[in-house]
Amino acid sequence: MENETINDSMEGLLADYDVKRIKQGDILKGKVIDVNDKEVSVNINYAFDGLITKEELTYDDTNPLDVVKKDDELDVYVISPNDGEGYVLLSRVRALEVTEKENIKSAFENEEIISVKVKEVVKGGVVAYYGGIRVFIPGSQISRERVELETVVGKVLEVKIIELDFRNRKVVASRRVIEEKEYEKNKKEAWAKVKSGEKRSGVVTRIAKFGAFVDIGGIEGLIHLNDLSWERVHKAEDVVNVGDKVEVFVGEVDRDRERLALVLKDVEKEPWKVHGDSIKDGEIFDGTVTRLASFGAFVEVLPGVEGLVHISEITDENITKPADVLKTGQKVKVKVLNVDRENKKLSLSIKDADEKSKEYLQYNDQEEGISLGELFKDFKFE
Structure with a gap:
């Protein structure tokens, strides 16, 4: 009987307020008017205030005081328009379930x-x-x-x-x-900015048989084996490793095919720039055979500087190919026949260097047995 009296008085109060009735399942806007460690009171612009229990406030067992504060605005779900004690029973988590689904659906569609x-x-x-x-x-x-x-x-x-x-x-x-979208955007911008000849900082990302790939900030370029060092490189790992930070020069830029050539070796240390002026015609060098071809042998005389010994300049003997008398890595003496600094080419001779060595030995043989005292016996020191 007492409950009926309460319900009747509520009905009368609602009628006096001339407000739209609410029902279970409605989602309303609310404003926090009070918070304690067990529940939250909310103004929902209705005849009665709403009440959110701790369990209906969050998905976990969080203290309401750590979730909301007075005057916070939030969406609420009507569990019951009348809890029997003059409050509208509300749920924040159920409102969130509805709005979160709507948000996810909108995010998916858009x-x-x-x-x-x-x-x-x-x-x-x-x-x-x-x-x-x-x-x-x-x-x-x-x-x-x-x-x-x-x-x-x-x-x-x-x-x-x-x-x-x-x-x-x-x-x-x-x-x-x-x-991926951000990467493609950055890559497009990077390709638009990169210029041949400029110096860039990069990181080695991959090693291949023919060289090393380097990321210079959104785009990847290749340093060919020949461009890793001025000296001959047999494998990239001898110079760089994945993760190494390097300074490179930008070579050829092919934006259409997105291909980029990079150079690690310092242009200021180019061997011909460093050694070119010191090489003279007729000079004898101790060199190393680096390559053999059908027409001759290539010999490195200074770091990064090599020349060609034509097959006719290897020996006076009749040979069909350089490999008959030479092998890669062999140490040989060579004589400079011609220096072409403009085209960075050297013409060398092994047989001429060998003849000069024989002349030197022949001279020593003739003087064999003569002491220094005998050589300078008629010389007077003052």
Whole structure:
């Protein structure tokens, strides 16, 4: 009887207020008027204030004082228009479920970015939450780079929804699609700015048989083996390793095919620039055979400077190919026949250098047995 009296008085109060009736399931705008550690009182512009219990405030057991404060505005879900004690029973979490679903649906349809918090690693990826909505991020969609899944647990990630099926509770997101778009944008800008001849800082990303790839800030270029050093390089690992920070010069730029040639060797230390003026016709060098061809042998006489010994200049003997008497890596004496500084070419002779050596030895043989005292016996020192 007492409850009936209360209900009757409420009905009368509502009639006096001339307000639109509310019903279970409605989502209203509310303003916090009081908070304690058990519940939150909310003004919903209705005849009665609303009440949100601790359990209906958040998805976890958080103290209401840590969630909201007086005058905060929030969406609320009507659980019951009358709790029997003069309050409208409300839920924040149920309102969030509705609005969060609407937000995710809108983000999916409009390809918008949302933020989710990663909770745990599961088979095939990680589970994150957008409020109270479970979101699965496959391992392949965490990043465009290789990432250990454990390192993202507890982090807030910006993602895009790539699959959505609320009926089957399937919400799939990707961080990678965002990174790919940003990468392509940065790459396009980088290709527009890069210029041949400029010096850039970069990081070695890959090693190949023919050279090393370097990222110079959004785009990747190749340093061919020949451009790693002025000296002969047999494998890139002899000069650089993945992760090395390097200073490179930009060579040929092919924007249409997105190909970039880079040079690691310092142009100021180009061997011909360093040694070219010191090489004279007729000079004898101790050299090393670097390559053999059908027409002759290439011999390095100074670091990075090599010349050609034509097959006719190897020996006076009749040979069909340089490999008959020479091998790569062999040490030989050579004589400079001609210096072409403009085209950076040397003509060398092994047989002429050998003849000069024989003349020197012959002279020593003739003087064999003569002491220094005998040679200078008629010389008077003053």
